[in-house]
Amino acid sequence: MPYKLSATLAAHTADVRAVTSPTDGLIISASRDATAIAWARTSQSSGFSQTAVLRPGSRYINAVAYIPPAPDAPQGYAVTGGQDTVINVFSLADSSGEPNFSLLGHKDNVCALHTGPDRTLISGSWDCTAKVWKDFRLAYDLIGHHQSVWAVLCVDDRQYLTGSADCSIKLWSQHKNVRTYPGHTQAVRGLALITDIGFASCSNDSEIRIWTMEGDTVYTLTGHTSFVYSISVLPNGDIVSGGEDRTVRIWREGECAQTIVHPAISVWTVSAMPNGDIVSGCSDGSVRIFSATESRWAPAPQLQNYDEQVAAQAISLEEAGIRKEDLPGVEALSQPGTKPGEIKMVRRGEIVESHQWDSANFSWQKIGEVVGAAPSGKKTVYEGKEYDYVFDVDVQEGVPPFKLPYNVTENPYNAAQRFLQAHDLPMTYIDEVVKFIEKNTAGVTIGPSSPQYADPFTGASRYQPPPRSAGSGTSDFMDPFTGSSRYRASSNPAPKPPAATLPVRTPLFFRQANVSAMQSKLYQFDQSLRNEISTSSYSMYPQELNLIDESFVYLTQAVAHPLSPPATPLSANHVDAIVQVLERWPAGPLFPLMDLSRLIIGFCPDAYADPAVRSRLITALFKAAEWNDPWSQPLPKQRETNTLFLIRAFANMFQESTKLGDGKWVVDLFKKLGETPYGFLPKGTRVALATVLFNLSCIALRERLSDELWNLLIGMVLSLLAEEKEEAEAAYRALVALGNSVHIAKEQQRPLDGSQVDMTRQVIANLPTVFLQERFTEVTRQIAPLL
Known part of the structure; x- marks a missing residue:
C-alpha cells in the first residue's frame, strides 16, 4: 500500500526543525518557535494530542531526542538543544515544564542530538565539536571536525558517528577518531544505522550514501533535487528521507519507491515510527504523519484537502x-x-x-x-542571467554594495545562501538576508498560508552592528539580542558619511539593547545552574535576584526613553549584586550579565561613582572576560563575546559628565587594555576599543589629563592606527581621536614629542591609501596643519 496522510499536528508557529517518534504512541517535535511539544496518540486511531509543551528558553530549538523510561522518569525524558547552547533534559512525567538537567559545555548552537540504548546522549554543535554525555555528565569531547557538526549517531555504548559541514563523517571509539569517511561534496546533514550493513548518510549534495562501517560505499541513492536534511530507517529496512525539494522519499532496494510532496518549502526532519508510519516536520510549522496502513489514513476529505494544498504550490x-x-x-x-x-x-x-x-x-x-513572469513585467540581467530583482546590499561603509539577485518563485533561503557564499560572508547572517528579501518582495505563496522561511544553518544571530562616523553623537552598534540588520535595497550606492570637523566633542555610547531578551537569558542560565547539583551554589541569592530585577525594570524604561530615565536611580547596591555574580559564575553563561553591566555603566554613572565600587566592578569585568588568560586565535566564542561587552562597557564609562579625578584609575585601566595583542581582537571589539580612545579624547578637550594618561592615550591611538588594516570604522574613530589629541596639544600648549609627531605624520600619510574613503582624507587634511 502507498503512504498517505494519516494526521497533521498543528500547534507550532514556526519551522519544525526536529522530530523523534520512539514509540507508536509518542512523537516529540522541536521548533524555531522556541518550544518542544510531546504528542500522545489519543487511542488506537491516528489522532494525537499535546501532552506537554516544553519551553527551555527564548531561542530556536533545533534538535530533539528521547531517553527511554527509568525509575526517575517513568515516561522517559525529552532532550532539546538549540541556539542558547544549553542541552535541556525534561522528564515527561513532570508537569512543571522545568528541565530536570541542563547540560552546559557547547559554545555555540546545538544542532544535533541522538541517544543510545544505554541512555548515552551525543550532541553536535556549531562549535565544531560533538560531546558524549553519560548520566547527564560530560564523558567525552569529540574534537576533530573543522566545521559545524550537523549529524550525530550512537552506534553502541563505545562507538559514535559524526557528520559535519566539512563534508566528512568520522567514527569515534570513545573519544578517539578511528576512521574518517570521505565522499560527500557538501555538508553532511543526517546519519542513520542500517542493520547488517552499516549506516546511511545524507548531505547538501542531494545524495544519500549507504556505507559499511569499514568505509566502503555500498550504493548511492539519487533523486532529491536539493539539500537532503534528514534520514531515518523504517522497520522493514526501507529508508525515508526529507529535504529542501519539499519531498519525503521512501527508498526500497536502492530505488525511490514513493515521493510525498509537501505543501511547504522545506522538509527539515523525518522520523520512522516502530509501526512503520513516517513523521515529518516542515517549514510551515506542521508535523505530519503518513501511513501505509489504510486503517490509519486520514478521512477522504482531509486527503483531498492535502492534495489541494500540494497542487496550490507555485514553481518557476x-x-x-x-x-x-x-x-x-x-x-x-x-x-x-x-x-x-x-x-x-x-x-x-x-x-x-x-x-x-x-x-x-x-x-x-x-x-x-x-x-515565470517578473512582477515588474521585465527582468534584470545580472552576470548573464535574468532575475526579477537585483538588490544593492550595503554591508560595510566605504565598500560598494554587493548585488543580491532574486526571483520571486525562488526559495529565499537558496538566494540568501548563494549571496553569502558568493561574497564570503558568514552564514550566521542568513536569517537577516531572508528577512530582507521577504520585506522587499511580494514573494510567492506556498500552500494555504505564508510560511516562516527558514535556513538550514539555524542562524544564531550574530550581531554585526552598522558603523557610523565618530561625529554622529549616537551609535548604531547593537547587542547580541537585537540582531539589527544593515541590509537594504537601493538603486544607488549608499551615500558616504560626511567627515568629522575637528575637534569632535561628543562621545559615542553603546546603549541600545533588547532588555527583556537579556533578562530572560540571564534567568535561564541561573535556572540551569540551580538545577545541577555541582553548580547549584553558583546560582543567584534572593537578595541578588531582587536587585537585578530592579536593574532590569530601570533599564527597560531607560532604554525606551533615554532622554527621560526613571526618577529613582540605581545605586551601588545594584552594582555590588552584579559584581558578586560576575565573580562567582563560570565564563560560559556570563554574557547577559556582562551586557547588563554595559547598560548600567552607560545609564547609571552615579551607581559606580564611588572609587571602591568602580574598582571592584572593573576588576570583576576583566576577570569575567578572562583578560589575563593567554591569547590565541581564534578566540573561543564565549571569550570573544565577553571581551566585546567588556570594551563596550568601558566605552560607556567615559561620558560627558565623567570626572577623572587624579586619573590613576584611568591609567590603570588603559595599561590593562594595552596588554592585549591588538591583532587578536575581532573587528567589532576593535571598534569598541577605538571608541574608548575617542571618548577619552573628548574628555581631554575639557579636562587636562595627567602627563602619564596623556602619553598613554597618544601611544594607544597611534599604535591602533599603525596596526589596523581591515576595520574601517575602528580606524576612523581612532583617527578622529588623534585629531582631537593634536588639537588639544596645540590648545593646551602641551606639544607632542618628536617621535609622536613623526609617527603622526606617517599615519596620516598612509591611512588614506589603506582606507579609500573621503572621510579619512578629509580628517587627515585637518590634522596636518595642526602639527
Whole structure:
C-alpha cells in the first residue's frame, strides 16, 4: 500500500526543525518557535494530542531526542538543544515544564542530538565539536571536525558517528577518531544505522550514501533535487528521507519507491515510527504523519484537502528549466510514468501545471502550477542571467554594495545562501538576508498560508552592528539580542558619511539593547545552574535576584526613553549584586550579565561613582572576560563575546559628565587594555576599543589629563592606527581621536614629542591609501596643519 496522510499536528508557529517518534504512541517535535511539544496518540486511531509543551528558553530549538523510561522518569525524558547552547533534559512525567538537567559545555548552537540504548546522549554543535554525555555528565569531547557538526549517531555504548559541514563523517571509539569517511561534496546533514550493513548518510549534495562501517560505499541513492536534511530507517529496512525539494522519499532496494510532496518549502526532519508510519516536520510549522496502513489514513476529505494544498504550490519556469511553448498539452497525462516521482510539465490553456507520477496509485498527481513572469513585467540581467530583482546590499561603509539577485518563485533561503557564499560572508547572517528579501518582495505563496522561511544553518544571530562616523553623537552598534540588520535595497550606492570637523566633542555610547531578551537569558542560565547539583551554589541569592530585577525594570524604561530615565536611580547596591555574580559564575553563561553591566555603566554613572565600587566592578569585568588568560586565535566564542561587552562597557564609562579625578584609575585601566595583542581582537571589539580612545579624547578637550594618561592615550591611538588594516570604522574613530589629541596639544600648549609627531605624520600619510574613503582624507587634511 502507498503512504498517505494519516494526521497533521498543528500547534507550532514556526519551522519544525526536529522530530523523534520512539514509540507508536509518542512523537516529540522541536521548533524555531522556541518550544518542544510531546504528542500522545489519543487511542488506537491516528489522532494525537499535546501532552506537554516544553519551553527551555527564548531561542530556536533545533534538535530533539528521547531517553527511554527509568525509575526517575517513568515516561522517559525529552532532550532539546538549540541556539542558547544549553542541552535541556525534561522528564515527561513532570508537569512543571522545568528541565530536570541542563547540560552546559557547547559554545555555540546545538544542532544535533541522538541517544543510545544505554541512555548515552551525543550532541553536535556549531562549535565544531560533538560531546558524549553519560548520566547527564560530560564523558567525552569529540574534537576533530573543522566545521559545524550537523549529524550525530550512537552506534553502541563505545562507538559514535559524526557528520559535519566539512563534508566528512568520522567514527569515534570513545573519544578517539578511528576512521574518517570521505565522499560527500557538501555538508553532511543526517546519519542513520542500517542493520547488517552499516549506516546511511545524507548531505547538501542531494545524495544519500549507504556505507559499511569499514568505509566502503555500498550504493548511492539519487533523486532529491536539493539539500537532503534528514534520514531515518523504517522497520522493514526501507529508508525515508526529507529535504529542501519539499519531498519525503521512501527508498526500497536502492530505488525511490514513493515521493510525498509537501505543501511547504522545506522538509527539515523525518522520523520512522516502530509501526512503520513516517513523521515529518516542515517549514510551515506542521508535523505530519503518513501511513501505509489504510486503517490509519486520514478521512477522504482531509486527503483531498492535502492534495489541494500540494497542487496550490507555485514553481518557476526558470527553476524548471523549460520553455512554455515547448510543453505538451494535458493529453500527455494519458501516458503512464516510467518511474516513481517522475515529473511532467503540461499546458492547460495559458496555465502550466506540474504533475508527478504516483506509481502506488498508477496516476499523475498535480503538485503545482508553474509561473515565470517578473512582477515588474521585465527582468534584470545580472552576470548573464535574468532575475526579477537585483538588490544593492550595503554591508560595510566605504565598500560598494554587493548585488543580491532574486526571483520571486525562488526559495529565499537558496538566494540568501548563494549571496553569502558568493561574497564570503558568514552564514550566521542568513536569517537577516531572508528577512530582507521577504520585506522587499511580494514573494510567492506556498500552500494555504505564508510560511516562516527558514535556513538550514539555524542562524544564531550574530550581531554585526552598522558603523557610523565618530561625529554622529549616537551609535548604531547593537547587542547580541537585537540582531539589527544593515541590509537594504537601493538603486544607488549608499551615500558616504560626511567627515568629522575637528575637534569632535561628543562621545559615542553603546546603549541600545533588547532588555527583556537579556533578562530572560540571564534567568535561564541561573535556572540551569540551580538545577545541577555541582553548580547549584553558583546560582543567584534572593537578595541578588531582587536587585537585578530592579536593574532590569530601570533599564527597560531607560532604554525606551533615554532622554527621560526613571526618577529613582540605581545605586551601588545594584552594582555590588552584579559584581558578586560576575565573580562567582563560570565564563560560559556570563554574557547577559556582562551586557547588563554595559547598560548600567552607560545609564547609571552615579551607581559606580564611588572609587571602591568602580574598582571592584572593573576588576570583576576583566576577570569575567578572562583578560589575563593567554591569547590565541581564534578566540573561543564565549571569550570573544565577553571581551566585546567588556570594551563596550568601558566605552560607556567615559561620558560627558565623567570626572577623572587624579586619573590613576584611568591609567590603570588603559595599561590593562594595552596588554592585549591588538591583532587578536575581532573587528567589532576593535571598534569598541577605538571608541574608548575617542571618548577619552573628548574628555581631554575639557579636562587636562595627567602627563602619564596623556602619553598613554597618544601611544594607544597611534599604535591602533599603525596596526589596523581591515576595520574601517575602528580606524576612523581612532583617527578622529588623534585629531582631537593634536588639537588639544596645540590648545593646551602641551606639544607632542618628536617621535609622536613623526609617527603622526606617517599615519596620516598612509591611512588614506589603506582606507579609500573621503572621510579619512578629509580628517587627515585637518590634522596636518595642526602639527
